[in-house]
Amino acid sequence: MHMGGKFYCSICTRRTKGFKTRSGLQRHETLKHISYNKLPSHIQQISNSELSYLKSAIIKKLQKRLRNNYTAVGEQTFSLHCSENAFVGVFKDHITRYSPCESFYFCSFKGENAFDEIGQILDDEKWGERNYGKGQLSFVRLYVPENGDDNHKQKTKMKLSANGEMTVKWQMTGGKDKENHKFEAGSVQFRFFWINVKYRFFL
Template sequence: MNLSSSVVTNESSKNQRISKPYQCSLCQVKRFKNIKGLYQHETLKHNDYKIPLSDIPSLPSNAIQEFRETIRFFIKKKLPLNFSKTGKQIIRIPCSESQFISIFGPWVQRYSPCKRKYTCFFKGQDADATMATILQDTEWSGR
């Protein structure tokens, strides 16, 4: 499989929004009228912020392995048979923050405290090898 670029995101706690007034948790100075303004500020000023919350509980190894199998299932379900399409592939995975961080923690490129959203990008020739390492399966992309 030629996976030139993929994006994996986790959007946890969509119903848990920051209460008014909207203040940047990273700057501790800026206040915004609405959540959209706060998110725009995060995107422009803190676009490389990738430190997850410190109070995320760790999971037992068997739960992590089960989640890896679930991720493989989601990926195989998303990709068509005889997958040869190159370009960006976006895969959204419904999971808890602790599940996402336990698997993708070292590869998180962006974390948005406002939306509690983690994003990982896997690009280039090393994308397949990186995903094989993350999922602990060299045959992860085969159907």
């Protein structure tokens, strides 16, 4: 919230002294409200057909990243445009952080049940795997047992753990020209780790 030349936190229940810059408010949110995930009141309900379309678009984009290339495994990122209402309609029960200041929502999926959890969200139990036949399978990795024999485990400096995680972030981005004409749109970004294996690894 911007008032009187200062930025105020809309999450704090008590009135704060305000911040001189937006970056100061951003730091405050990160330090004090890292787990805040209460949805804003302006969110509107979206039709089931539009939500189904977004889910299908997500799966289509992701499947294209699951290549049949054993040497190209690793971190992948893709984005697609969608409205704030549509994003919340799909991921509302799984949002771990909402930032009013930076206008973003964040979700993280990892662990033994994460693959099935995303499958329920997207209404597709095979959302994150692509079968190329002849025993070749590419899939999103969200969990590796601690005592498991991982043929793909490697030292990495990637931001996402090779042990598996998917992060989903929706954010409003844009800008303005010299005449203060604003242009902005919402987009959602997916980051995940994928591998390509032979079926015999599972036997």
